[in-house]
Amino acid sequence: xxxxxxxxxxxxxxxxxxxxxxxxxxxxxxxxxxxxxxxxxxxxxxxxxxxxxxxxxxxxxxxxxxxxxxxxxxxxxxxxxxxxxxxxxxxxxxxxxxxxxxxxxxxxxxxxxxxxxxxxxxxxxxxxxxxxxxxxxxxxxxxxxxxxxxxxxxxxxxxxxxxxxxxxxxxxxxxxxxxxxxxxxxxxxxxxxxxxxxxxxxxxxxxxxxxxxxxxxxxxxxxxxxxxxxxxxxxxxxxxxxxxxxxxxxx
Amino acid sequence: xxxxxxxxxxxxxxxxxxxxxxxxxxxxxxxxxxxxxxxxxxxxxxxxxxxxxxxxxxxxxxxxxxxxxxxxxxxxxxxxxxxxxxxxxxxxxxxxxxxxxxxxxxxxxxxxxxxxxxxxxxxxxxxxxxxxxxxxxxxxxxxxxxxxxxxxxxxxxxxxxxxxxxxxxxxxxxxxxxxxxxxxxxxxxxxxxxxxxxxxxxxxxxxxxxxxxxxxxxxxxxxxxxxxxxxxxxxxxxxxxxxxxxxxxxx
DNA sequence: TAGTGGTCTAGACCACACC
DNA sequence: GTGTGGTCTAGACCACTAT
Numbered sequence: 001x002x003x004x005x006x007x008x009x010x011x012x013x014x015x016x017x018x019x020x021x022x023x024x025x026x027x028x029x030x031x032x033x034x035x036x037x038x039x040x041x042x043x044x045x046x047x048x049x050x051x052x053x054x055x056x057x058x059x060x061x062x063x064x065x066x067x068x069x070x071x072x073x074x075x076x077x078x079x080x081x082x083x084x085x086x087x088x089x090x091x092x093x094x095x096x097x098x099x100x101x102x103x104x105x106x107x108x109x110x111x112x113x114x115x116x117x118x119x120x121x122x123x124x125x126x127x128x129x130x131x132x133x134x135x136x137x138x139x140x141x142x143x144x145x146x147x148x149x150x151x152x153x154x155x156x157x158x159x160x161x162x163x164x165x166x167x168x169x170x171x172x173x174x175x176x177x178x179x180x181x182x183x184x185x186x187x188x189x190x191x192x193x194x195x196x197x198x199x200x201x202x203x204x205x206x207x208x209x210x211x212x213x214x215x216x217x218x219x220x221x222x223x224x225x226x227x228x229x230x231x232x233x234x235x236x237x238x239x240x241x242x243x244x245x246x247x248x249x250x251x
Numbered sequence: 252x253x254x255x256x257x258x259x260x261x262x263x264x265x266x267x268x269x270x271x272x273x274x275x276x277x278x279x280x281x282x283x284x285x286x287x288x289x290x291x292x293x294x295x296x297x298x299x300x301x302x303x304x305x306x307x308x309x310x311x312x313x314x315x316x317x318x319x320x321x322x323x324x325x326x327x328x329x330x331x332x333x334x335x336x337x338x339x340x341x342x343x344x345x346x347x348x349x350x351x352x353x354x355x356x357x358x359x360x361x362x363x364x365x366x367x368x369x370x371x372x373x374x375x376x377x378x379x380x381x382x383x384x385x386x387x388x389x390x391x392x393x394x395x396x397x398x399x400x401x402x403x404x405x406x407x408x409x410x411x412x413x414x415x416x417x418x419x420x421x422x423x424x425x426x427x428x429x430x431x432x433x434x435x436x437x438x439x440x441x442x443x444x445x446x447x448x449x450x451x452x453x454x455x456x457x458x459x460x461x462x463x464x465x466x467x468x469x470x471x472x473x474x475x476x477x478x479x480x481x482x483x484x485x486x487x488x489x490x491x492x493x494x495x496x497x498x499x500x501x502x
Numbered sequence: 503t504a505g506t507g508g509t510c511t512a513g514a515c516c517a518c519a520c521c
Numbered sequence: 522g523t524g525t526g527g528t529c530t531a532g533a534c535c536a537c538t539a540t
Contacts, residue, residue, distance in 0.1 A: 014529070039506065050530045052303075055508090068474060072506050072537035183497065190491040192443035192463040210461045212443040223319060240441040242493060246434065265510070290525065301511045306527090323518035323525050 018047050019057040026066050026077055036074035037067070063245065091138050091145070091231075092170045100140030102169060106162055107202075108135040112151075121217050121228040122153045130156060134171070137202055144203045146233035153226055154179075181226050186218040190240055195232075203234045210235045269298050270308040277317055277328055287325035288318070314496065342389050342396070342482075343421045351391030353420060357413055358453075359386040363402075372468050372479040373404045381407060385422070388453055395454045397484035404477055405430075432477050437469040441491055446483075454485045461486045 025031045038046070043054045058075060061067040065082035069075040095102040112133040114124060122131065132152040138145050150171065154160075158179060168174040175181040195203070195211045203209075212233040220226040233240075273294075276282045289297070294305045309326060312318040316333035320326040346353040363384040365375060373382065383403040389396050401422065405411075409430060419425040426432040446454070446462045454460075463484040471477040484491075 013527090036506095041506085050532090051507095052531090053529060056528090069507060070538085071508070072539070074506060074538095185494065185496040187492070187494050190441055190463070190493070192461045192486040194459055194461060208445055210443045210445060212441070235443040241438070242441070243436065243438050245436040264508090287525095292525090301513090302526095303512090304510060307509090320526060321519085322527065323520080325525060 014047075014049055015053045015056040015060075018043075018049065018054060019060050021047075022057060022061060023066060026061075031077050033077045033079045036076055039074065065243065090170060090172060091148075095138075095140045095145070098140070100143075103139040103141065104136045104166070104169075105139070106134065106136045106165065108133065109160075109162055109165075111156065118151045118228060122151065122225045124153065128153075132160065134160075134165070140237075143237065144234065145237050146231055147199060147202055148229060148231050150227055150229040153224070175226070182221045183218050183226070184221045184223065186216050188214055188216045190214050192235070199232055203232075205234060206236065212238060212240065214240065265298075265300055266304045266307040266311075269294075269300065269305060270311050272298075273308060273312060274317060277312075282328050284328045284330045287327055290325065316494065341421060341423060342399075346389075346391045346396070349391070351394075354390040354392065355387045355417070355420075356390070357385065357387045357416065358398075359384065360411075360413055360416075362407065369402045369479060373402065373476045375404065379404075383411065385411075385416070391488075394488065395485065396488050397482055398450060398453055399480060399482050401478055401480040404475070426477070433472045434469050434477070435472045435474065437467050439465055439467045441465045443486070450483055454483075456485060457487065463489060463491065465491065 022031075022037070025037075031037055037043075040051050040054050040058070044051045047054065058067060058069070062069065065078055067075050068078050092102045110133065111130040114129055114131055118124070118131060119128075124131070132154040134148075134150045134152070136148050138148060152160075152175075160174065160178070164178065165171065165174055168177070172183060176183075191213045193211050193213055195205055195209070199205065199211060212235050214231040214233070216227070216229050216231070217225050218227040218229070273282075273288070276288075282288050288294075291302050291305050291309070295302045298305065309318060309320070313320065316329055318326050319329050343353045361384065362381045365380055365382055369375070369382060370379075375382070383405040385399075385401045385403070387399050389399060403411075403426075411425065411429070415429065416422065416425055419428070423434060427434075442464045444462050444464055446456055446460070450456065450462060463486050465482040465484070467478070467480050467482070468476050469478040469480070
């Protein structure tokens, strides 16, 4: 089952294709954990490509905790618990991964005045006076997990409707599909604090629960801030998990 | 001022050298922000190297928020606030970066019984009954920031002394210098909770402050868990900051 | 000694941006 | 067009791990 070469157009990148195929073999269990995968030279031959391209695909899988190379020995499949993403967190995906059913209730939605905090975080000029605001409660099934307040640097003509958001489920998916806004990177600040009265109510907090607060500025592929979001989570129902890697260079 | 070639021994990797030199030019301001750096082809010629090697160095600097490339235009220097590390957080460095003087007080230190939580996190076998435990309060100047409780998978013969830790300042530096234990990656779980009586005392917490709790399992370069640490921070004096990037592939 | 991953080269062609 | 970064190749040599 040798790979056929795809046309050299932009649609499919070779290292990306190979990345996906290897990932599939690991996810499916065809390549078992703690065992070596074929050598880089063999893979290059198998996929009609060069070692450089194979190495690029493998490099990605290492970053994601799928593989691990030992000089002189080979490249090993890591156990599933290593496979953490430190990509942009999506609560929708998080809840699904834990077997829950993501749901949400929209509390508020529409254009609103720009405050100083928002202007600073979204790097707005002084001509911009309104941003799109969405406040919603996120649930896993019927259990409230957190409150998300998003401010989006949208043009005043481009409205998002409640129906669209509820149908799509994920705000990022909607922004990408409808407006072509793709997230590139984000900076997150995580802190802890006591809940407000409103938060206690919305999240049905027990008396000993506090708020895990995460505020994020998301940059689009053009490196303009596209979103500022404050996420207030119930400390008992949400954990922030992240995987930190030292890359090959800093060793 | 062309670069002389270093010997092809292991001591200096070419792309690493180039990475450092470019980083230096950006840090020093010689290459100004929002302006382009020389083209990859020019850099390759300048450093007597190939484009591939230059690209590897630039890739690293992009991951760290130093540079940003636009297809067809060039590679730009990003403003300093983009330059966040999502490497292993070192509180010593964090405090220094904010102009504080890192200090610490050791509360407890020595070998201790292995509990179930520790056994699980450090993946210890049933023959291992003791681990090295360090509990210390971390300060910026005289202000307490957090309490660190570390459990280290050390051999019973390899003791760490209080003096060594205080002299070195950073536990990671000490582990690397004394025992050759190098950290490769870590998984962190961040949560929020109310403080215990002891924490209130140690951290001199105000009544409205809570605890930002971070627990981390650190893997060494051999991918064995080398450390489990619980970090309890004053919510008013510590923020957890992280930068999340989508790499080129997932766009 | 044979086989592995790690580094590096010199070149090719493509896609994109600016003139 | 010309010049830029993005992808890919085919090969070389090195360093490490087994046997």
